[in-house]
Amino acid sequence: MTKNTISAVPLAGDTPQQFVVSHLRDEDFKTDGLRPYAAYRDLGFVAATGGAVRAHVIRNVAPFKAEDVSHRHYHEVGFQMVYVLKGWLRGEYEGQGEMTMRAGSCWLQPSGLKHTVLGYSDDLELLEVIMPADFPTVDVPGVGA
Numbered sequence: 001m002t003k004n005t006i007s008a009v010p011l012a013g014d015t016p017q018q019f020v021v022s023h024l025r026d027e028d029f030k031t032d033g034l035r036p037y038a039a040y041r042d043l044g045f046v047a048a049t050g051g052a053v054r055a056h057v058i059r060n061v062a063p064f065k066a067e068d069v070s071h072r073h074y075h076e077v078g079f080q081m082v083y084v085l086k087g088w089l090r091g092e093y094e095g096q097g098e099m100t101m102r103a104g105s106c107w108l109q110p111s112g113l114k115h116t117v118l119g120y121s122d123d124l125e126l127l128e129v130i131m132p133a134d135f136p137t138v139d140v141p142g143v144g145a
Helices: none
Strands: 002-005 018-021 038-042 054-060 071-075 079-086 088-093 097-102 106-108 115-120 125-131 137-144
Touching: 079 097
Parallel strands: none
Antiparallel strands: 002 018, 038 054, 054 125, 071 115, 071 137, 079 106, 079 125, 088 097, 088 115
């Protein structure tokens, strides 16, 4: 990653943004993220925005098993956008029903929207952009596999 601090309109608060570049390298995918069945490639936005934004590529590293994945939950965020880079993901979204997202699909997931992952392809890769960078994920008790 390459970074330079520049004057910019801050995203949030008084923290100036920095220029950041992240080039694809397989060794940058780490399995220490939110979900144990996924590897995350951090794109450097957390440091570049002073914690205002997180952007990462998520690559699933384990085949879908409902007992590990299908747990009803929601995220407390200011903004969450997901874009499917490769493969497909089937989910159920509160008030929207079940739908399959495929390569090229993109969605805005409002804060508090309860959802459940129902399946995904072995080659699934997602781009996710979230504000703020650190946010709680809340499990919905008694719902899920």
